[in-house]
Amino acid sequence: MAPGRGVVSFVHRGGRMTHGQDHAWRQHWAEFGMALTREPGTPLDLPGWFGRTAPVILEIGSGMGESTAALAAAAPDVDHLAVEVYQPGLAQLLMRIRDNELGNLRLIRGDAVRVLQECLGPETLDGIRVYFSDPWPKRKHHKRRLIQPEFVALAASRLRPGGTLHLATDWENYAEQMLEVCQAEPALRNTHTDWTPRPDWRPLTKFEQRAVIEGRVVRDLIYERVSP
Template sequence: MSASDQQIPHRRTVVSYVQRGERMTTGQQRAWDRYWGEFGHDISELPEGPLDTTGWFGRAAPLVLEVGSGMGETTAQLAAARPEHDHLAVEVYKPGLAQLLARAENLGIDNLRLLRGDATVLLREHFTAETLSEVRVFFPDPWPKKRHHKRRLVQPDFVALVASRLRPGGVLHLATDWESYAEQMMEVCTAEPNLRNRWADFPGGWAPRPEWRPVTKFENRAHSEGREVHDLIFERV
């Protein structure tokens, strides 16, 4: 059975995020009021069926999805650096999305759209097979306590779902500064039959840190606290 024909089961009963406060700064509120209606959608309010990205962006271009864009520092810079790609950012934290809108305004970005809500719902219900050129999950919540590991986003069902939505040759790029989560990511992605590790011949299978991925304050903090950052780059076969 091809990935196009697979029905990805939905067994997920816990989510990988927590709802945080939504108080915004004056600048964030201004960006939200000015731009969300044009550049953002709540996933819960999307019409049934595939997301019309061609209509939303006004063109058909390779599509990159970033899951968990946080405050948007990396997302905005990467969208600006690759204007030939369309970029989607999915995040649950409203002030983070508002901050990303402000960053996009400052950089003059027009190839970025934002979605608020659960990335798993977005992938399962609003993308068809072999739609995405790349999916990025940078520094997801590590849920470091062992009893909370079930809340981690990168689990077999999620990775299988992502793989089914990637085009052949498309990329799943993960990064984390938590050793145990990196090992879990590697185990889960290696076990997914529709993915192969582009850096399997390198020590541990870890990818070299891409120079193009911006260094955020969170990554700098990880280094200052002695945590090594691991990148994983897998390709859809």
């Protein structure tokens, strides 16, 4: 099934925002965030939004923003674009932007597939990161997993030559699917024989720490966009 049609890879989670999150949302969303309500065919003006021309990395599923903010702080010369559907998580990330004065981070609330299809043109991005996306463990739900051939082909088309697609998961079966799907995409090249050793620069989040404590092996994959 083509990405963005019929099956979605996420659940619209509810949840009330804390007082701090609500305040951050009201004060900072208009400056740093955007809801995905744009008309198709109008790509984002990334240099205009960030106020400069710089490499851009897209993170899909930023959650509560712990890793996203740390990565943005560690690479001030790179612009970071985070896509998430969970409003309290985005609000929490706005708090991190405010507290750490992160001028190189912007947020989009909406479906990442639509963002890639409608907001970002070919060869726009220098990197795409998908860390711990929902594994949909039941076999009947595997079709909802984000990492499918159609999605990977779309993601690869948005990367500049030399740009990277970085995946990480703590679910063994999903990791094997990721490897199989990415290996079959002709526009991508595995930067290692199979699994990538865990990069020291990828922050160790509370979620990943819990996965390790519970005995789940975390696997990384980094693929590079080859020249057309």
